[in-house]
Amino acid sequence: MSPGARLAALGLAAALATGALALLGLGGDKGSPIAYMLGLQAVLIVIGTVFEARYRGRKSVAGAQWQRTSEREIDHETGTTLEVWFDPVTGERRYVPAGQLPG
Structure with missing residues (x-):
């Protein structure tokens, strides 16, 4: 993954995490399922981006x-x-x- 793509992926994860936190703070019980899904997506993007280099080449x-x-x-x-x-x-x-x- 190129450095620009890595930065874009981490930026997307940060935006998702910010949205999740905003929904939890503002939405009460109604926003929590969506907030948890956004948070999960953010975590998965971060994990995939960080560990991607491990499989780049042998x-x-x-x-x-x-x-x-x-x-x-x-x-x-x-x-x-x-x-x-x-x-x-x-x-x-x-x-x-x-x-x-x-x-």
């Missing part, structure tokens, strides 16, 4: 058995030729500039 396993494939790609942003490397143990693929080893 660290390379020590002793990985990288194998070069015959695939080549062009990075359209930089124009660099990329080679595709594959680790048969984990199934991970890496796109590495031509002539470099995956690290």
